Amino acid sequence: MTRIALVLIGTLLAARALAGSQSCEVPDYVTHVDAPLTRVSAVVAKDHRLDILVLGTGSSALPGVEGARSAYPARLEAALAKRLPGAAVTVRTEVKTRRTTADMVNDLEKYLLDGKPTLVVWQTGTVDAIRGIDPDEFRAALEKGVAVLSAAGTDVILVNMQYSPRTDVMIAGGAYADNLRLVAQQHDLPLFDRLSAMKHWNETGAFDLSGPNTGHMAEKVHDCLGKLLAELIVNAAHLDRNHSKETR
């Protein structure tokens, strides 16, 4: 009897430890999107390389000397390199804080001059929400940016805001998140739903996002974001299939 009880307690403790361990687990729809990444598929299959540009604001970076290495763009590069051993993966960043979408669009052509990426991961919305930019202007700027990138022949993934429970009541992000989704839908672009992913982690207790940054939480969150983004790219560009076909 006691043995059964001990086994039970042991199982429970193990289950608890598993549940408590860091997991990047998110609902399926975050990494399985309908929109394709045709350019990425073609270039990886043909040239065995993938050049990505992450265009974003403060939430695409982490502060400190180690910041650049632990932020999600670097984690994305590491995760993709692992997933696509046959391809040369580079991730370049153009990340600056306090830029609205319109600010980024103004610099867009300049960024495309120094080496045209195959894929642009465009994180935006936060600064627009903080500044209360007119959602219509926000959408117009997004559309313009997407048009410039499409004309340059790159694939685009849009990334929405972070889930930030502490500032939820002070920053109204809803209209901006809606517009990001809308533009993604209308132009058939994948949207990396960072907001839902982080909300999910906060709800399941994987990360306590309203708490202090204990145990390198920020780094772990970015590591998860990088992995999920890699997963999304592999899925949307069907790289798993292509890749296994080649190696076979």
Place this chain on the structure above:
Amino acid sequence: MPAVASERDLRLDLFRGLALWLIFLDHIPSNAVNWITLRNYGFSDAAEIFVFISGYTAAFVYGKTLRERGPVVAGARILKRAWQVYVAHIFIFVIFMAEVAYVTKSFDNPLYTEEMGAFDFMQQPGPALIQALLLKFKPTYMDILPLYVVLLLGFAPGIWLIVRAPSVALAASVVLYALSWRFEWNLPSYPSGYWFFNPLAWQMLFVFAAWCALGTEDRLRWLLRSRLVLALAIVYLVLAFGTTMTWHMPHLARLMPKPVAEVIYPIDKTNLDILRFMHFLALALVTVRLVPRDWPGLESPLLRPAIVCGQHSLEIFCLGVFLSFTGHFVLVEVSDRIWVQIAISAAGVGIMVGTAALMRWYRMIEGRRPGSRPPKPDASLAGGEA
């Protein structure tokens, strides 16, 4: 001149009370309980109910003042009400600033360096304060009262036309709405952008409500009785429900035909999208059919709490904004377990009801019982409190 019903229409209090509860729940971000609120199941939400009922009661109360004492007295009383709403808004703003001051001092997570930029104004609170007094700087979720102030300011001179020629006033209001869409008119905000509730667009709902209140209901009777109209309203509500479901369940999103999505999105709250306005009309039409004025349930003790809240709407609205902040604060600082969310939501509604009951009691001991003054119905947020 249209006759004014002497009995207080308890439905107005009931639905305004319910709207107050919904606004409170909706303004606690990531609260599981706000899944029950209206905005998740259709285009319009508690804001429309609130603006409509306030326009209706304002026209009812001040229309009577205008007939009895002339446009100057009616206008003066409306302006006094606008002033009260303004003062209430500034009071809520001060509470907000106190919370922000606390959060910025205690919060330090490298994940959210950028989000903390939202509090840059705390480094220079002076200009922000001036802009708040000018109603240009309005923190998130503090947009409804400024909308009210502006609507009442316009209503003070406008009531004359609304009472004399309701349909002309309504036509003018629709033209203003259309012009504000055509030329993208809106009031500016600080530090950038525009008002979240564009008064030039939302005034249409307010004036429409006033138009309904001033006896034009008789002209609408055929519409309210028509089975075809009812059927259309129900079909529209069902379609809107289906559309909102595709927002909540991403795997349903692909069911939304792209051409339709391109036409209807985005459904603009700022400028009172016509889809929202129609959704509110459909909802109101079905509600009026389901809940007639003499519905016995209105006397039931079960609905009493909502009705009492609706009878003190300005005070309870402000309390609700404060409670939303506090509730969110507790969720973030103490615990955001699901049972805490439910407890906070229930406690908030309980405090709102308790406060409203207390105010009712005060009024009673002062010998002014709301509802028992036959010719002078209290309109709370819309007016009344002379």
